[in-house]
Amino acid sequence: MRIVVIYASAQGCPGKSVALIRRLLGDNCETFNLDSGADIDLNGYETVIIGGPIRFGRMPASVQRFCQNHLAALLQRRVGLFICSMQGGGAALQELQQAFPSELLAHARATGIFGGEIHLERISFIERFIVRAVVRTEYSVTTFSEERVSRFLRQLLAG
Numbered sequence: 175m176r177i178v179v180i181y182a183s184a185q186g187c188p189g190k191s192v193a194l195i196r197r198l199l200g201d202n203c204e205t206f207n208l209d210s211g212a213d214i215d216l217n218g219y220e221t222v223i224i225g226g227p228i229r230f231g232r233m234p235a236s237v238q239r240f241c242q243n244h245l246a247a248l249l250q251r252r253v254g255l256f257i258c259s260m261q262g263g264g265a266a267l268q269e270l271q272q273a274f275p276s277e278l279l280a281h282a283r284a285t286g287i288f289g290g291e292i293h294l295e296r297i298s299f300i301e302r303f304i305v306r307a308v309v310r311t312e313y314s315v316t317t318f319s320e321e322r323v324s325r326f327l328r329q330l331l332a333g
């Protein structure tokens with residue numbers, strides 16, 4: 175069974191998530207970074223995992239575009255969807271729902287909210303201002319959870 179992880183942002187939490195998924199799935203798993211600007215042919219992949227970071231409440235446009243452009247093909251495959259974000263509870267669920275088309279969410283075998291990371295020293299002054307307002311932190315923090323990634327994969331590949 176060939177699996178591909180399609181994502182945006184190789185930095186921070188999305189990068190960590192993709193690396194962990196690759197490590198857990200081994201040789202069956204390929205990766206494709208939408209930041210390259212290239213497109214990917216989904217033929218030959220039975221399982222597709224799609225994810226990225228939430229910034230300003232949104233998934234990167236490249237991921238949104240990919241989901242729209244390939245919706246019909248994705249609905250024929252086993253799909254897992256994930257976000258990396260700092261919000262928890264209902265706010266994170268709402269971010270997940272806004273990140274992907276509703277048809278794709280309804281079809282997905284697994285969805286994951288993996289947590290996120292804030293490294294204040296790596297972001298601009300303006301971003302820091304926004305992070306304080308949205309995420310309400312004055313410090314560098316991580317809520318990234320390897321256990322949530324493992325659970326997501328178990329759910330995706332069960333049965």
Ligand SMILES: Cc1cc2nc3c(=O)[nH]c(=O)nc-3n(C[C@H](O)[C@H](O)[C@H](O)COP(=O)(O)O)c2cc1C
Nearest residue numbers: 186187227228229230231258259260261290291301
């Ligand atoms: C400028 C900026 C805006 C962000 N906006 C949100 C947000 O709207 N909601 C949220 O849950 N997390 C938000 N975050 C936290 C990110 O989702 C978190 O940093 C996550 O790890 C993914 O981004 P990364 O690639 O920086 O790791 C934001 C982070 C930054 C730096």
